[in-house]
Amino acid sequence: MMYRAKIEISLKQGHSDPEGETTAESLKELGYPIETTKVSKVYEITLSARSAKEANRLVDEMCRRLLANPTKDNYSFTIEEMQ
Amino acid sequence: MKKEEISVCILRVGGTNCDAETKRAFDDLGVKAKIVHLNVIIKKGNLLNYSAIVIPGGFSYGDYVRAGAIWAKEVSVKLGSELQKFAEAGRPILGICNGFQVLVEAGLLPGFEGISKYPEAALATNVPIGYYCGWVYVKHENRGKCIFTQKIPKGKALRIPVAHAEGRFIFSKENENAYLKRLCDNDQLVFRYCDENSEPANGEYPVNPNGASYDIAGICNPSGTIFGLMPHPERAHYGWQLPDWTKRERMPKYGDGRLIFESMVECIKEK
Numbered sequence: 001m002m003y004r005a006k007i008e009i010s011l012k013q014g015h016s017d018p019e020g021e022t023t024a025e026s027l028k029e030l031g032y033p034i035e036t037t038k039v040s041k042v043y044e045i046t047l048s049a050r051s052a053k054e055a056n057r058l059v060d061e062m063c064r065r066l067l068a069n070p071t072k073d074n075y076s077f078t079i080e081e082m083q
Numbered sequence: 084m085k086k087e088e089i090s091v092c093i094l095r096v097g098g099t100n101c102d103a104e105t106k107r108a109f110d111d112l113g114v115k116a117k118i119v120h121l122n123v124i125i126k127k128g129n130l131l132n133y134s135a136i137v138i139p140g141g142f143s144y145g146d147y148v149r150a151g152a153i154w155a156k157e158v159s160v161k162l163g164s165e166l167q168k169f170a171e172a173g174r175p176i177l178g179i180c181n182g183f184q185v186l187v188e189a190g191l192l193p194g195f196e197g198i199s200k201y202p203e204a205a206l207a208t209n210v211p212i213g214y215y216c217g218w219v220y221v222k223h224e225n226r227g228k229c230i231f232t233q234k235i236p237k238g239k240a241l242r243i244p245v246a247h248a249e250g251r252f253i254f255s256k257e258n259e260n261a262y263l264k265r266l267c268d269n270d271q272l273v274f275r276y277c278d279e280n281s282e283p284a285n286g287e288y289p290v291n292p293n294g295a296s297y298d299i300a301g302i303c304n305p306s307g308t309i310f311g312l313m314p315h316p317e318r319a320h321y322g323w324q325l326p327d328w329t330k331r332e333r334m335p336k337y338g339d340g341r342l343i344f345e346s347m348v349e350c351i352k353e354k
Contacts, residue, residue, distance in 0.1 A: 014256045016294065018212035064201065066156050069149060069188070071205040071255045 002048055002082040003055040010040035015072045055079050089351050091116035092133035096154055101140035104317040108344045130165045134351050135175040138182030150249040151184025159189050175347055176309045180247055183311030192311050194304040207251040210294030216246040218326055219292055221274035221300045222281045228270040228307035230350040234342050240281040241339035243314035250293040250313040263297055274301035316340030
């Protein structure tokens with residue numbers, strides 16, 4: 001089975017987000033009523049797995065082993081079966 | 084070990100760009116250093132033939148995912164057991180800038196309990212944001228454990244340049260105080276950003292150029308044989324590399340960076 005995973009890597013609460021802060025300033029200068037801006041990274045991955053459960057396990061492992069650094073990153077993902 | 088028997092492996096992959104300058108530093112000290120692509124080491128399986136490893140600066144794999152992350156995982160997967168043997172034998176491993184990022188991402192630094200499965204720290208995006216390239220001062224804080232700074236008096240401020248966008252050393256919020264204490268108690272703290280009089284930066288930009296926690300610029304592992312730092316000692320090896328040498332009455336022969344390579348070579352010789 002082929003699955004499509006959308007993985008989002010975001011900064012943990014309390015960690016500085018200089019990219020988000022700089023972007024917020026620019027959006028304010030453009031006249032938007034911005035309160036906060038947070039930047040995260042999205043990976044879209046297609047993979048083959050025997051089941052949705054296995055796809056979940058593999059994607060979770062990918063996040064822990066490479067895509068997120070647990071010191072500062074949170075990760076979340078959604079998985080859907082591809083037609 | 085005699086000086087002529089020392090053999091330093093300067094590792095490189097795509098995006099490494101400080102390998103030649105690093106080699107020149109060892110050449111100057113009369114030590115044999117070879118620039119070797121990671122794939123060659125993997126193919127030959129001869130990492131343990133070298134006396135020391137240097138992971139030099141650059142932008143390995145385009146700094147994708149996080150700076151140093153992809154190279155770190157590649158090393159862990161393809162060279163893990165040899166690297167572990169190398170580290171456990173107490174052979175020196177030096178990571179400069181991108182090399183420091185690799186050592187942290189690979190779990191070799193801080194390495195409180197040996198090589199960790201997941202990173203125990205991070206070199207996050209600079210605060211303020213952006214690539215910072217300039218000369219800074221770093222204060223030598225080590226009490227004697229780090230083999231790479233044996234020739235540097237404690238408290239001395241070294242003038243060395245930095246050039247990075249992801250150099251803000253941090254621990255996780257939940258472990259920050261405990262890990263900082265552990266780093267100091269274990270004598271793993273090596274360099275902190277400071278002003279020219281050795282006064283701590285206290286987070287103030289640009290004395291601290293990236294917002295690093297506790298002004299940390301370089302740390303070693305608990306046994307002092309693995310060392311990573313954001314500044315580039317190979318760019319402060321000779322007097323002519325200093326930014327103001329033309330203004331001085333006499334150009335110094337060497338810069339402060341040389342002390343790190345000298346200390347490393349001396350320690351290998353004594354083994």
